[in-house]
Each structure stands twice: as C-alpha cells, then as structure tokens.
Amino acid sequence: MYRFLCLLMASIVFGTAAGHCQTQAGTSTITFQSATYGDMRQLLAGEATTAAVTVKATLEFPKQVKDRYPTVIVVHTLAGYRDANEGYVAAELRKAGFATLTYDSFSARGTTGTALQGSPGYLTVGVADAYAALRLLSRDSRIDAAHIALIGFSYGAEVAHLAAFEAVRSALTPGPDRFAAHVSFYPGGTFGAVAEPGAYTGSPVLLLLGDKDDNLPLTKIERYLAYVRAAGAPAPIQTVIYPGAYHAWTVPDLTTVRFYPDLVSTKKCPLILLGPKRPALLIDGEAKPFDPTAFGTCLATAPGYSMGFDTAVRAQSIADTISFLQRSMRP
Incomplete structure (x- = not known):
C-alpha cells in the first residue's frame, strides 16, 4: 500500500514515479525471535529446550537504489561476530549489490563459541537463527524473498551447509521457504546428508x-561427494580449493600461522549423516550406525588445528562467492 501511494503522489508531484519511490540504502538494527535446541535430534523433532530467544541483528543495504534487494545472511565464526571478518565481507557483498544481515548467535544467548564448542547443541543454535532470520527477511518488503542466501565462516560454514539439508529446512520452516544459495568458507566437516x-x-x-x-582434510569432502554420487543422489555442491590456505584465512588478526591445541576438531572423525531416520556415520564409503562413544573418542584423539590469515586468498574467495551468488540468484 505504501509503495502504491508513493507512486501515485510521485506521479502527481514530479510527473513521473520513476526514481522517487525506490528503497533507500541505509542501516537498521532489527530483532528476531529464535529458539535453542539441546541437540540435532531435538531440532529435527522441533523440541526447543527454552523459551524464545531474541537475536539482535544489523540489516544493511547497498548504495544502489532498488525496489527489492537480493540479500545475504552472514554467519560468524567460533569467535562470534567481528567487524574485521564478517563485517568486512558483508561490506564487500554490499558493494556488489546485496543487502546483508549480520548478528551473533552466541551473545544472544549470553555465551561464547568457546564455551559451546563440542557440545551437542553447538551448531543447532546457528541453524535455528539462520532460518529465523530467513523468515523475518522474507516478510520485509525491501527484500527479494526469492533471493536470500546464507554464507558462513568455520562455525558459520557448518551452519550454512546444514541449512541446505531438506530435513533441517522442513523442521525449522514448515512452509516452502528456503535459501537460494549457500556458501561455506573453511567448514569444519562435521555433518553430511544421508545419500x-x-x-x-x-x-x-x-x-x-x-x-x-x-581441520578439514580434503579427502574427507572428496569421500563424501563420492559416497553420494555412488548412491545415485549427488549433492548440489561445488568446491573451490585454495592452494596454501589455512583455516580462517579471512581473519586478519591471525597474522601468523599457528596451531591452536584447545580447539575442538572433527578431522579424525567420520561425517555424521543426517536423514529422516536415525543418524549414521560415513565409514569406508558406507552409512554405518551412529556410535556416540566412538565419535567422542575420535574427538579426543586429535584436538586443535592451525589458523592463518591470507590477504590474497581472502580477496579471491570473496570474489568467488560474489560470482557464485550472482549466478545462483540471477532473476
């Protein structure tokens, strides 16, 4: 209604409606309601463990004037939202014409990624927030609801991949809403989907x-993609591999490559496969029954991983992301 009235008044006052009723660029602080799940089983069953959680977010628009904007939700690393990382990439996305939404899932719950890492509900809060943000943006008249993408870094990269699973989407969004595209910067490689x-x-x-x-040996991803292909259910996944790049290559604070022994890593663990039935483990190219004891043991055997910033790889990976999003969300 607002846009109709605006167009009508513009045509009367200016003689044309063009250029006078477009969405204006800017920044706004918004909130949305999400939920907390104790583990992935509870999420898939829709059994939230607490009352609704209010997440504070920043919605920013590019300078270009449009009726509606394609939008990218940006999910943070284990360290939570940081201007130097998520904020920097979001700004680059806005230069390319995308609106961006950023927030911190950990601070919204009064905790930190370090405190949550390795717990059963570690990733579920991120996925819940991503879909809650999608529902919010889909109702915003400034946003092109059919072109909302999800990207993330490390922790957020796992969230972005998980959000592409139909079992997760249908559990969190009963309607047809889905993300138009998903981008994972240096994921941890914890979950896959049953083929x-x-x-x-x-x-x-x-x-x-x-x-x-x-933190994620390339062979782990290669074996997963081979598994789904062999089962006749190939995943809609593309990969780009950056020579010489360590985990967290977009984080400028990590000026020197260093090993962090206290971080939880699943590098020695098989992928957990999610599907409509019980979870499984990808072992020797096959889905085997999930064994929580065995998985806990593999977590304990090889903690820690290396991290290091790379200016050139950051620039190239952002360019690759923008190109992918433009192709994937072409009207």
Whole structure:
C-alpha cells in the first residue's frame, strides 16, 4: 500500500514515479525471535529446550537504489561476530549489490563459541537463527524473498551447509521457504546428508576449502561427494580449493600461522549423516550406525588445528562467492 501511494503522489508531484519511490540504502538494527535446541535430534523433532530467544541483528543495504534487494545472511565464526571478518565481507557483498544481515548467535544467548564448542547443541543454535532470520527477511518488503542466501565462516560454514539439508529446512520452516544459495568458507566437516533423493533442498552449495586446512582434510569432502554420487543422489555442491590456505584465512588478526591445541576438531572423525531416520556415520564409503562413544573418542584423539590469515586468498574467495551468488540468484 505504501509503495502504491508513493507512486501515485510521485506521479502527481514530479510527473513521473520513476526514481522517487525506490528503497533507500541505509542501516537498521532489527530483532528476531529464535529458539535453542539441546541437540540435532531435538531440532529435527522441533523440541526447543527454552523459551524464545531474541537475536539482535544489523540489516544493511547497498548504495544502489532498488525496489527489492537480493540479500545475504552472514554467519560468524567460533569467535562470534567481528567487524574485521564478517563485517568486512558483508561490506564487500554490499558493494556488489546485496543487502546483508549480520548478528551473533552466541551473545544472544549470553555465551561464547568457546564455551559451546563440542557440545551437542553447538551448531543447532546457528541453524535455528539462520532460518529465523530467513523468515523475518522474507516478510520485509525491501527484500527479494526469492533471493536470500546464507554464507558462513568455520562455525558459520557448518551452519550454512546444514541449512541446505531438506530435513533441517522442513523442521525449522514448515512452509516452502528456503535459501537460494549457500556458501561455506573453511567448514569444519562435521555433518553430511544421508545419500537419498531430496536430501538437499535443491539450492546450490559452494564449499571454499584450503589445501593446508588441517581441520578439514580434503579427502574427507572428496569421500563424501563420492559416497553420494555412488548412491545415485549427488549433492548440489561445488568446491573451490585454495592452494596454501589455512583455516580462517579471512581473519586478519591471525597474522601468523599457528596451531591452536584447545580447539575442538572433527578431522579424525567420520561425517555424521543426517536423514529422516536415525543418524549414521560415513565409514569406508558406507552409512554405518551412529556410535556416540566412538565419535567422542575420535574427538579426543586429535584436538586443535592451525589458523592463518591470507590477504590474497581472502580477496579471491570473496570474489568467488560474489560470482557464485550472482549466478545462483540471477532473476
């Protein structure tokens, strides 16, 4: 209604409606309601463990004037939202014409990524917030609801991949809403989907990987993609591998490559496969029954991983992301 009245008044006052009723660029602080789940089983069953959580977010628009903006939700690392990382990439996305939404899932719950890492509900809060943000943006008249993408870094990269699973989407969004595209910067490689038709939402997924990332050996992703192909249910996943890149290559504070022994890593663990039935483990190219004791043991055997900033790889991976989003969300 507002836009109709604005167009009518503009045509009367200016003789034309063009250029006078477009959405204006700017920044706004918004909030949305999300939920907390104790583990992935509770999320898939819709059993939230607490009352609603209020998440404070920043919605920013590019300088270009448009009726509606394609939008990217940006999910943070284990360290939470930081201007130097998530804020920097969001600004680059806005230069390319995308609106951006940023927030901190950990601070919204009064905790930190360090405190949550390795717990059963570690990733579920991120996925819940991503879909809550999608529902909010889909109702905003300034946003092109059919072109909302999700990207993330490390922790957020796992969230971005998980959000592409149909079992997760349908548990958190009863309607048809889905993300138009997913981008994972240096994911941890904890979850995959059981190989079967319809396991993914159908939206394209881009995994950005470093060949020096000792938190996610490339062979782990290669074996997963081979598994789903062999089962006749290939995942809609593209990969880009950056030579010489370590985990967290976009984080400028990590000026020197260093090993962080206290961080939880699943590098020696098989992928947990999610599907409509019980979770499984990807072992020797096959889905085997999930064994929580065995998984806990593999977590304990090889903690820690290396991290290091790389200016050139950051620039290239952002460019690759923008190109992928532009292709994936072309009207």
